[in-house]
Amino acid sequence: MSSSAGHPSGANPVMDHATRVGNRLLAALPPADFALLAPHLRKVVIERDSVLVRSGDRVEHFLFPLSGAIAAITELPNGQTVATSIIGHEGAVGLTSALGASRSPTTAIVRLPGSALQISPVQFLAAQHRSPPITSMMQVFTRSLLTQLQHVAACNALHSVEARLARWLLHIHDRANGSDLLPLTQETLSELLGVRRTTITHVVSTMRASRALKSSQRGQLEIDRPRLEAMACECYKVMSRKIDRIVSHGAVGLVHGAPARSVSHSPGSRLSKAGS
Numbered sequence: 404m405s406s407s408a409g410h411p412s413g414a415n416p417v418m419d420h421a422t423r424v425g426n427r428l429l430a431a432l433p434p435a436d437f438a439l440l441a442p443h444l445r446k447v448v449i450e451r452d453s454v455l456v457r458s459g460d461r462v463e464h465f466l467f468p469l470s471g472a473i474a475a476i477t478e479l480p481n482g483q484t485v486a487t488s489i490i491g492h493e494g495a496v497g498l499t500s501a502l503g504a505s506r507s508p509t510t511a512i513v514r515l516p517g518s519a520l521q522i523s524p525v526q527f528l529a530a531q532h533r534s535p536p537i538t539s540m541m542q543v544f545t546r547s548l549l550t551q552l553q554h555v556a557a558c559n560a561l562h563s564v565e566a567r568l569a570r571w572l573l574h575i576h577d578r579a580n581g582s583d584l585l586p587l588t589q590e591t592l593s594e595l596l597g598v599r600r601t602t603i604t605h606v607v608s609t610m611r612a613s614r615a616l617k618s619s620q621r622g623q624l625e626i627d628r629p630r631l632e633a634m635a636c637e638c639y640k641v642m643s644r645k646i647d648r649i650v651s652h653g654a655v656g657l658v659h660g661a662p663a664r665s666v667s668h669s670p671g672s673r674l675s676k677a678g679s
């Protein structure tokens with residue numbers, strides 16, 4: 404991960420208990436296991452449009468977002484791009500390299516600014532070797548990511564551009580702290596969906612006509628969430644529910660050191676707050 408991953412937002416936080424952490428993966432760790440990571444975590448600001456790591460580059464940091472949204476983008480040799488996942492406080496950036504590969508398979512770009520806890524892979528892996536719960540947390544992360552990738556693959560093959568755009572906007576809105584103004588340009592949308600700008604212009608026009616988008620000016624989209632939900636494919640609710648369940652069940656298993664229990668969730672519920 405490049406040095407542009409983020410910049411320090413202040414003094415190193417002193418966090419004596421995992422439940423104080425706003426990232427759901429870290430918050431799920433028992434305090435003694437979180438304490439192995441805490442001295443090495445550095446809080447950084449992640450700025451809009453900053454590139455956290457490029458595809459093929461060596462991963463220099465793992466980032467656990469506390470807020471904001473990061474798009475993982477797959478780039479083809481001809482320059483075409485498409486988003487394969489959106490990462491917020493329920494996930495991590497760069498962590499797939501802990502599975503063995505030292506180079507990033509995707510480019511990670513900040514789409515909503517926020518903050519994150521940053522740690523070097525060496526320090527993370529040293530802690531992981533001493534902590535079965537950190538290894539379990541890695542498994543939770545991997546299952547969550549695979550679930551998202553599988554659904555995005557199906558969605559890209561089966562659903563319309565309008566429905567897919569509505570889904571991506573809802574995923575991003577879930578991480579926008581309730582703001583209906585999303586800092587997204589048409590170029591950004593083109594990159595997310597892997598379609599041409601002319602297609603995006605047409606889709607945005609259609610969404611404005613149906614009032615799912617209230618405005619689309621000066622690099623910002625103002626959304627109408629209920630109308631977007633009506634326009635999105637079912638993938639949005641299915642993916643949100645599954646990922647929430649994986650992270651929530653994983654947290655239960657980590658805290659109690661036992662297999663996850665069944666937890667009920669309402670369909671389509673937004674991603675739970677950290678530690679909830």
Ligand SMILES: [Zn+2]
Nearest residue numbers: 558562636638
């Ligand atoms: Zn879909």
